[in-house]
Amino acid sequence: MGNILRQPAELSFQSELDILKSEDTGPKPSNWQLSPQAVVTYLLGGKSPSGKEISAKYIGNRRLIETAVATLATDRALLLLGVPGTAKSWVSEHLSAAICGDSTQVIQCTAGTDENQIRYGWNYAQLLSKGPSKDALVPTPLYRAMESGTLCRLEELTRMGSDVQDTLITVLSEKMLPIPELNDAVFAERGFNVIATANNRDKGVNELSSALKRRFNVVVLPLPNDLNQELEIINQRVAEMGASLDIPVPKNAVEEIKKVVTIFRELRGGETLDGKITLKTPTGNLSTAEAIAVMVGGLSQANWFGGGSLSAEDISSNIVGAIVKDPVQDKVVLEEYLETVLKKRRDFADYYHNINEVL
Numbered sequence: 001m002g003n004i005l006r007q008p009a010e011l012s013f014q015s016e017l018d019i020l021k022s023e024d025t026g027p028k029p030s031n032w033q034l035s036p037q038a039v040v041t042y043l044l045g046g047k048s049p050s051g052k053e054i055s056a057k058y059i060g061n062r063r064l065i066e067t068a069v070a071t072l073a074t075d076r077a078l079l080l081l082g083v084p085g086t087a088k089s090w091v092s093e094h095l096s097a098a099i100c101g102d103s104t105q106v107i108q109c110t111a112g113t114d115e116n117q118i119r120y121g122w123n124y125a126q127l128l129s130k131g132p133s134k135d136a137l138v139p140t141p142l143y144r145a146m147e148s149g150t151l152c153r154l155e156e157l158t159r160m161g162s163d164v165q166d167t168l169i170t171v172l173s174e175k176m177l178p179i180p181e182l183n184d185a186v187f188a189e190r191g192f193n194v195i196a197t198a199n200n201r202d203k204g205v206n207e208l209s210s211a212l213k214r215r216f217n218v219v220v221l222p223l224p225n226d227l228n229q230e231l232e233i234i235n236q237r238v239a240e241m242g243a244s245l246d247i248p249v250p251k252n253a254v255e256e257i258k259k260v261v262t263i264f265r266e267l268r269g270g271e272t273l274d275g276k277i278t279l280k281t282p283t284g285n286l287s288t289a290e291a292i293a294v295m296v297g298g299l300s301q302a303n304w305f306g307g308g309s310l311s312a313e314d315i316s317s318n319i320v321g322a323i324v325k326d327p328v329q330d331k332v333v334l335e336e337y338l339e340t341v342l343k344k345r346r347d348f349a350d351y352y353h354n355i356n357e358v359l
Contacts, residue, residue: 059229060221077196083201092197105152105153114164115164151192157196165209165212245300260291268281283326283329291322302314316358331359
């Protein structure tokens with residue numbers, strides 16, 4: 001899989017998973033490949049029992065990850081909730097990779113998702129020639145996860161219609177999936193569970209029914225409160241993505257990341273970091289994930305068009321693209337921020353001039 005643009009987590013971090021599996025002596029829930037303690041070590045980083053280094057996949061509150069792992073060891077499903085860019089999908093993928101070794105059983109929920117994509121579909125050629133049968137049935141990721149006793153991931157749960165969401169109630173409460181066409185059912189093997197993600201900015205798009213909410217334990221993943229923690233996350237992810245894209249990361253990237261994060265945190269917080277100036281906030285949430293995307297875009301521009309050295313000129317157009325989602329309202333917000341804040345900071349002079357050029 002050397003030419004694959006992005007490998008699933010269980011392949012990208014196979015060596016770390018192999019180390020943890022070989023040295024893990026803790027008790028494991030049914031059909032788990034790692035103990036809950038080893039899963040947390042894989043997510044948060046640390047050392048294996050023999051002292052081998054395990055990289056951090058998520059940098060944040062340890063208790064949140066422990067709660068998520070403990071939930072998946074019960075009969076309750078897990079809902080990861082948060083604003084866009086808080087690593088919900090990332091955590092979901094790595095939890096699946098660590099627990100069952102397969103993060104690819106995913107259903108992307110959209111307004112067009114129907115019951116067949118959740119429950120099962122049919123091979124219509126076989127259905128017409130032989131009638132309903134197990135051979136004509138096309139299993140979905142949820143169906144396969146139930147059969148194998150593994151995890152199924154549901155991305156952006158509230159994006160699909162409420163009537164389709166409620167097809168999950170029987171699966172989550174009874175641990176079985178009826179197949180009325182065959183007068184049969186699929187009964188979940190031990191180890192089966194569901195990890196769903198939802199964006200709380202989409203609240204009201206398709207609210208979860210109270211019956212479905214009760215089947216989930218909710219873990220809210222926040223944006224980093226601490227500047228240094230956010231810088232650590234972005235530095236790590238930018239280095240990883242630069243390596244995967246064969247784009248070198250210049251030494252001054254750390255300095256430029258700090259400037260981008262400062263701009264993002266001030267605009268999304270509605271005030272300067274010292275609290276002296278109140279600011280208008282843009283319509284977007286300017287998450288950690290967006291800051292990572294801005295930096296990777298800047299690295300690519302610097303590599304292909306800037307001679308390899310990273311500068312405000314390479315990053316500024318990406319900053320504008322991340323902030324100005326509404327061409328009228330957000331442009332006013334950014335222009336006011338440039339004049340009231342960045343114009344007065346000598347070390348941000350390049351950003352002030354280059355962002356103004358892009359605007």
